[in-house]
Amino acid sequence: MIELPNIYPIFRRELRSYFNSPIAYVVIVVFLAIIGWFFTSNLFLINVASMRIVFELVPLIFLFFVPAITMGLLAEEKKSGTLELLTTKPVRDLEIVLGKFLAAWVLLAAALAPTLLYVFTLMPLGDIDLGPVITGYIGLLMMGGVYIGIGIFASSLTENQIVAFIATFLVVLGFYLMDKVLIYAPEGFASTMEFLAIDYHFSSIARGVIDSRNIIYFVSMLGFSLLLATASLERRKW
Amino acid sequence: MSITVRNLTKYYGEQKAIDDISFEVKTGEILGFLGPNGAGKTTTMKIITCYMPPTSGTVEVDGLNNFDHSLEVRRKIGYLPEMNPLYLDMNVLDYIEYSAQLHGLDKRAIPHRIKEMVHVCGLEEVRHKDIGELSKGYRQRVGLAQAMIHEPDLLILDEPTSGLDPNQIVEIRNLIKQLGRAKTFILSTHILSEVQATCSRVLIINEGKIVADGSPQQLQQEFQGAETLTLEIKAIVENPLEQISPKLRGIGSVNSVELLSQKDSISQFELHIEKGADIREAVFQLAVSEGWVVLEMHRKSTSLEEVFHKLTTS
Known part of the structure; x- marks a missing residue:
């Protein structure tokens, strides 16, 4: 059971703290600069009017972007001791995790939003198929959500933000690479690994088809990681 | 607001932090927890505030078991942890508002409560500053403000005056006394004059056990020598x-x-x-x-x- 009025203040505080510090701006600017560079060079030098490069590049950038925005979410509160204060307020541990998750997710969406400009730029230039673009963005949000869930879990395990960053990066990198190393996988494992690979599900969504398999994957991955983070907070009670 | 602690025992791994502690606190009492560092004061407080469960034993706040009715119990408690952890990047008003929201105060009541807390805790001058810029004394006031924003019946303060200069200690002590009417307090300290000045009852804990229980005067008489x-x-x-x-x-x-x-x-x-x-x-x-x-x-x-x-x- 969760109550929105309990989640809201946590969400709001976390989002404010992102935008009160330079971290959010630096991360967003770097994010947009990298994507902008590749998008424009594709457009002007190779003369390709397509969003494909964006959807190929963003999952890669997320590998760094997400750990950077999630590393402090719980680790910092553990270190400073404010987590003790927060967990003795009348809010559930799951609500704390959800509030923080939503804040990071909104930040991720805010970083992604300016790239919609590229879509509007391209529309008069070529015949853009809007379907895959829309599903592509949905896929990016889902993928980012799963990454954030993993990041919060990692952040709940340590007091050290750097450790949280590296752990998150390694785990999401693993999920990202999983379908790219299938040829090395032992026989019988390949199909399982493919199903676990996040990029496999993302690219299928980004092609314009949202399959229930993909939805089930993203929802269960996200749910699982958030539950792990909650359990990790509750570990003090064991 | 009464608290009943029964046979509380807590192990950290192999190490016993508190050992079969039982006591009761009645409404209106200001209970001082005394004991050397590592005696189990903080552990007992963390259990009462629902931060962690005991290995065995129970705590009841107003007849509610604090494990089964954790959220209800937490609503009744204002807590100032040891070292007074705060979000240094938040400004004072935002932080008090955040605490009010976490306690589920009515939206319309919040601005008024914040005003009151800022006034009572003497935070007018710094209310727009970031907490990170404040002196230790002011931070302690902010800590008290967040603990009292929801008018709790039970205030648990873990070393509320540690690290303050003598003037600030007197100020905080007066603040506690002023607020202390009709509320129940548990505060820990190792400054003995503080206990004498503020507490109506003293519990002395050593190595996880209660070794003395009574008013400061009673204890003095009981252990009086020549x-x-x-x-x-x-x-x-x-x-x-x-x-x-x-x-x-x-x-x-x-x-x-x-x-x-x-x-x-x-x-x-x-x-x-x-x-x-x-x-x-x-x-x-x-x-x-x-x-x-x-x-x-x-x-x-x-x-x-x-x-x-x-x-x-x-």
Whole structure:
């Protein structure tokens, strides 16, 4: 059971703290600069009017972007001791995790939003198929959500933000690479690994088809990681 | 608001932090937790505030078990943890508002409560500053403000005056006293004068066990040893050691007399008296009959410091 009025203040505080510090701006600017560079060079030098490069590049950038925005979410509160204060307020541990998750997710969406400009730029230039673009963005949000869930879990395990960053990066990198190393996988494992690979599900969504398999994957991955983070907070009670 | 703690035991791994603690706190009591570092004060407080469960035993706040009714219990408690953790990047008003929201206060009531807390805790001057810019004394006030924003019936303060300068300690202590009416307090400290100044009851904990329980006066009486009386007398005598001391020793229940200092006609004595005896009147009568002038007479009984020292060193 969760109550929105309990989640809201946590969400709001976390989002404010992102935008009160330079971290959010630096991360967003770097994010947009990298994507902008590749998008424009594709457009002007190779003369390709397509969003494909964006959807190929963003999952890669997320590998760094997400750990950077999630590393402090719980680790910092553990270190400073404010987590003790927060967990003795009348809010559930799951609500704390959800509030923080939503804040990071909104930040991720805010970083992604300016790239919609590229879509509007391209529309008069070529015949853009809007379907895959829309599903592509949905896929990016889902993928980012799963990454954030993993990041919060990692952040709940340590007091050290750097450790949280590296752990998150390694785990999401693993999920990202999983379908790219299938040829090395032992026989019988390949199909399982493919199903676990996040990029496999993302690219299928980004092609314009949202399959229930993909939805089930993203929802269960996200749910699982958030539950792990909650359990990790509750570990003090064991 | 009453608290019942029954047979509380907590292990951290193999290490026993508290060992079968039981006590009750009644409405309106200001309970002081005393004990050396690592005695289990903070652990007990963390269990009462629902931060972590005990290994065994129960805590009931107003008849509600704090494990089964965790959220309800937490709503009734205001807590200031040890070291007073705060979000240094938030400004004072935002932080108090955040606490109010976490406590689920009514939206319309929040601005008024914030105003009140800012006023009561003396935060007017710094209310727009970031908490990170504040001095320790102000941070402590912010900590108290967040603990009291929802008008809790029970306030648990873990070392509320640690690290403050003497003036700030007095300020915080007055604040607690001022707020203390009709509320129940549990506060831990190792400053004994603080306990004497604020608490109506003292629990002394050592190595996870309660070793003493009572009002500060009760404890002093209970653990009282021999008393001493310091006496300063002006008398024109050549040798006070011979001419005054024996007469003083002649008073009943005086065990020994010591001459501390002598300058011109003023001599200072320390009299060791049997436990419980009061000889001040006899001393005065003697002085009158001998023609001495009593400049100072001061009775010293066992201080809480000594009680504490006796109980917590083995």
